[in-house]
Amino acid sequence: MVPPRDLREWITLLEREGELRRITAEVDPDLEITEITDRVVKSGGPALLFENPKGSRHPLLINQFGTERRMCMAFGVAKLDDVAAKLEDVLEMQPPQGLVEKVRGLRKLKSIADSMPKTVSKASCQEVVLEGNDIDLSALPIQRCWPGDPAPFITLPAVITKDPNSGVRNVGMYRMQVIDGRSTFMHWQIHKDGRADLLAAEDGRIPVAVAIGLDPVTAYSASAPLPKHIDEFMLAGFLKGEAVELVHCKTVDLEVPANAEIVLEGHVSRDDVGLEGPFGDHTGYYTPPEEFPIFRISAITMRRDAIYPSIVVGKPPAEDAWLGKATERIFLPAIRMTVPEIVDYDLPIAGAFHNCVIVSIRKAFPGHAQKVMHAIWGLGMLSLSKSVVVVDADVNVHDYEEVFFRVCANVDPKRDVLITEGPLDHLDHSPTLQFYGGKLGIDATAKGPAEGARPWPEEIAMSDEIRELVTRRWAEYRIS
Ligand SMILES: Cc1cc2nc3c(=O)[nH]c(=O)nc-3n(C[C@H](O)[C@H](O)[C@H](O)COP(=O)(O)O)c2cc1C
Ligand SMILES: [Mn+2]
Numbered sequence: 001m002v003p004p005r006d007l008r009e010w011i012t013l014l015e016r017e018g019e020l021r022r023i024t025a026e027v028d029p030d031l032e033i034t035e036i037t038d039r040v041v042k043s044g045g046p047a048l049l050f051e052n053p054k055g056s057r058h059p060l061l062i063n064q065f066g067t068e069r070r071m072c073m074a075f076g077v078a079k080l081d082d083v084a085a086k087l088e089d090v091l092e093m094q095p096p097q098g099l100v101e102k103v104r105g106l107r108k109l110k111s112i113a114d115s116m117p118k119t120v121s122k123a124s125c126q127e128v129v130l131e132g133n134d135i136d137l138s139a140l141p142i143q144r145c146w147p148g149d150p151a152p153f154i155t156l157p158a159v160i161t162k163d164p165n166s167g168v169r170n171v172g173m174y175r176m177q178v179i180d181g182r183s184t185f186m187h188w189q190i191h192k193d194g195r196a197d198l199l200a201a202e203d204g205r206i207p208v209a210v211a212i213g214l215d216p217v218t219a220y221s222a223s224a225p226l227p228k229h230i231d232e233f234m235l236a237g238f239l240k241g242e243a244v245e246l247v248h249c250k251t252v253d254l255e256v257p258a259n260a261e262i263v264l265e266g267h268v269s270r271d272d273v274g275l276e277g278p279f280g281d282h283t284g285y286y287t288p289p290e291e292f293p294i295f296r297i298s299a300i301t302m303r304r305d306a307i308y309p310s311i312v313v314g315k316p317p318a319e320d321a322w323l324g325k326a327t328e329r330i331f332l333p334a335i336r337m338t339v340p341e342i343v344d345y346d347l348p349i350a351g352a353f354h355n356c357v358i359v360s361i362r363k364a365f366p367g368h369a370q371k372v373m374h375a376i377w378g379l380g381m382l383s384l385s386k387s388v389v390v391v392d393a394d395v396n397v398h399d400y401e402e403v404f405f406r407v408c409a410n411v412d413p414k415r416d417v418l419i420t421e422g423p424l425d426h427l428d429h430s431p432t433l434q435f436y437g438g439k440l441g442i443d444a445t446a447k448g449p450a451e452g453a454r455p456w457p458e459e460i461a462m463s464d465e466i467r468e469l470v471t472r473r474w475a476e477y478r479i480s
Contacts (some may be wrong), residue, residue: 001073001076001077002076002240002241002242003074003075003076003215003216003217003239003240003241004074004215004216005215005242005259006214006215006259007061007213007214007215007216007259007261007307007309008307009215010064010074010215010216011047011049011061011307013073014046014047014064014070014073017073018046019046019047019067019069019070019073020046020047020048020049021045021046021047021048021049022049022051023036023048023049023050023051023052024051024052025052026052026053026054027050027052027053027054028053028054028055029053029054029055029056029060029141029142029143029144029152029310030054030143030144030152031144031145031146031147033050033053033060033062033143033310033312034143034145034146034312034314036048037062037063037312037319038312038314038318040063040066041063041066041312041317041318041319042317044066044067045063045066046063047061047062047063047064047066047070048061048062048063049061049307050062050141053141054141055138055141056139056140056141056308057139058139058140058141058305058306058307058308059141059307059308060141060143060307060308060309060310061213061307061308061309061310062309062310062311062312062319063319064216064309065216065220065311065319065320065322065323066319066322067322068080068322068325070322071322071323071325071326074216074217074220075216075217075220075239075326080325080326080329080330081329083239083326083329083330084329084330084331084332084333085333086238086239087238087330087333087334088332088333088336089108090108090111090112090238091333091334091337092333093105093108111238111241112238114237114241114242114243115234115235115237115238115243116234116237116243117231117233117234117237117243117244117245117246117255118243118244118245118246119245119246119247119248119255120245120246120247120258121247122247122258123245123247123258123259124258124259124303125211125247125256125257125258125259125260125261125262125263125301125302125303126247126250126263126301127301127302127303127304128301128302128303128304128306129250129299129300129301130299130300130301130302131250131251131298131299134300135181135182135297135298135299135300136181136182136300137178137180137181137182137184137297137300138181140154140262140308141308141310142154142178142308142310143155143310143312145279145280145312145313145314146279146280146286146314148278148280148286149278149279149280150177150277150278151177151178151179152177152178153175153176153177153178153279154175154176154178154184154210154212154310155175155310155311155312155313156173156212156219156309156310156311157173157174157175157176157210157211157212157222157264158171158172158173158210158211158212158214158218158219158221158222158232158257158260159171159172159173159174159176159186159194159208159209159210159222160208160209160210160211160254160255160256161193161194161197161198161206161207161208161254162197162206162207162254163196163197163200163228163229164197164200164201164202164206165200166229168228168229168230168231169231169232169233169254169255170193170194170197170228170231170232171221171222171231171232171233172188172192172193172194172222172223172232173219173222173223174186174187174188174189174192174194175187175279176210176295177276177277177279179274179294182296182297183294183295183296183297184294184295184297185274185276185292185293185294185295186208186268186292186293186294186295187276187279187292188292188293189426189427190426190435191381191384191423191425191426193228194208196228198268198270198293199270201270204269204270204271205267205268205269205270206267206268207249207252207253207254207265207266207267208252208254208265208266208267208268208295209249209252209254209255209256209263209264209265209266210263210264210265210295211256211257211260211262211263212260212261212262212263212264212308212309213260213261213262213303213306213307213308213309214257214259214260214261215240215259217236217239217240218233218236218240218244218257218259219309220236220239220323220326221233221235221236221239223320223323223327224327224330224331225327225331225380225381227380233246233257239330244257245257245258245259246258249263249265249299249301250265250299250301251265251266251298251299252265252266252267252298252299260303261302261303261306261307261308261309262300262301262302262303262306262308263299263300263301263302264295264297264299264300265297265298265299265300265301266295266296266297266298266299267295267296267298268293268294268295268296269293269294269296270293272293272294272296273291273292273293273294274291274292274294275289275290275291276289276290276291276292277289277290280313280314281313281314281427282313282314282316282318282320282352282427283352283427283428283429284314284315284316284352285429287427287429316349316350316352317349317350321349324347324349324353325347325349328345328346328347332344332345335379335382338375338379339372339375339376339379341361341362341363341364341368341372342359342360342361342372343360343361343362343393344359344360344396344397344398345357345358345359345360345397346358346359346397346398348400354381354384354385354386354424354425354428355385355386355387355428356385356386356387356388356389357376357382357385357387357388357389358389358391358397358400358403359372359376359388359389359390359391359397360390360391360392360393360394360395360396360397361390361391361392361393361445362393363392363393363445363446366448366450366451367451368445369390369416369441369443369444369445370418370441370443372388372390373388373390373418373441373443376388377420377422377439383422383423384423384424384425385439386424386425386428386438386439386440387439387440387441387442388439388440388441388442389403389407389442389444390441390442390443390444390445391403391406391444391445392406392445392446395444403444406444407442407444410444410445410446410447411442411443411444412453415447415451415452415453416442416443416444416447417440417441417442417443418440418441418442418443419438419439419440419441420438420439420441421436421437421438421439422436422439423435423436424436424437424439
């Protein structure tokens with residue numbers, strides 16, 4: 001299986017696999033689509049293509065990422081860990097020995113070289129070019145997601161900027177509240193790369209391009225928390241096994257994916273700001289109004305019959321859960337590069353990703369769990385994690401019953417709970433101060449005497465001999 005090459009190929013694949021429903025009835029992007037989608041997402045239902053959204057001639061696609069199966073289909077893999085394995089293969093490269101290994105090594109290096117985006121001169125995303133008075137966002141079926149939202153929000157964009165100093169591209173998924181037909185807010189949170197690009201601009205103004213309606217891997221890559229100096233389109237190219245094709249924008253000095261359905265071009269300035277929100281957010285609460293910069297649009301380009309994709313976040317689980325789970329799996333090898341004692345980790349969906357990390361480690365010395373907590377609090381976007389639970393290597397971090405059992409059984413709160421402080425997620429409403437507050441570490445590993453514990457008891461397990469005997473005789477007991 002290869003990942004779909006554009007949104008249309010993706011829709012065809014979803015439909016062939018019984019993973020898409022077309023809705024022909026006229027449905028309102030104002031709240032009605034949210035309620036329908038929320039019911040379908042929470043019951044594990046299909047992607048939805050609203051062919052007749054009220055007030056627009058553009059179909060609206062939603063819930064494309066809403067299940068593990070569809071997420072795997074997007075990446076062309078059987079399970080998300082297969083994506084991680086591909087990345088691990090390259091990260092763990094050793095100097096090759098012998099001819100066979102050298103050839104294999106060269107193939108791996110080529111897969112990296114081929115990941116670099118390449119530029120094309122003609123692109124379907126520019127079949128229609130709208131400038132001047134023709135620019136009108138109201139032609140798109142942009143959703144107002146929740147009753148407390150003051151306006152429609154573009155929720156699934158890939159926002160493209162360049163670092164004014166290094167010239168390195170950044171791609172991020174940041175919601176955009178519609179202000180009028182030619183402007184939106186740009187919700188660049190404080191820890192994000194797009195905001196850093198704006199802050200680095202000498203004249204306080206940067207060009208911005210927004211690509212909407214991409215192949216699913218490229219769309220995913222916009223949500224991936226890569227270090228600032230790495231272009232998310234390179235990751236997309238690597239994961240797709242094919243370079244992302246880019247085309248120059250019409251009115252700004254940036255490039256956008258040639259296969260996009262819709263592109264918005266324009267500028268953002270530091271001194272052109274306003275109150276964004278409130279917005280029914282992925283925390284499950286409304287994020288209160290806050291000052292964010294305004295995106296002024298200089299051109300809209302699109303495919304002739306452009307399809308508009310959207311996503312609704314809200315109380316977990318929502319569709320974005322699987323984008324988050326993809327990141328959890330894909331980034332495990334990279335995390336292990338710096339913290340190799342980590343066996344596995346899990347970011348519970350109900351914890352909205354930044355609230356809780358469960359991590360299993362190969363414990364080798366006293367205080368090892370605390371070392372790993374601090375490593376997580378120092379690692380990329382994981383640094384914003386509010387709580388970290390550490391368990392031993394043999395505990396399945398994805399089995400929350402088992403993790404809860406270990407936390408309850410193995411923790412002396414006075415000895416094994418660490419309360420500290422540090423940076424927190426922009427959207428977290430619980431800390432006294434925005435951005436900064438308490439952090440909780442729970443050491444649920446087995447403790448030794450050097451950590452102040454009494455001799456640790458042995459865990460109960462049946463002997464292999466009796467287990468085999470019972471398996472052999474099972475039919476004889478006539479239980480089932
Ligand atoms: C559906 C969805 C919506 C998101 N909305 C925002 C947003 O409005 N603002 C923001 O800063 N991050 C948002 N994020 C998270 C960013 O996309 C993510 O942190 C990404 O790594 C940002 O790119 P960057 O690391 O290049 O800044 C959203 C993620 C998803 C999946
Ligand atoms: Mn980035």
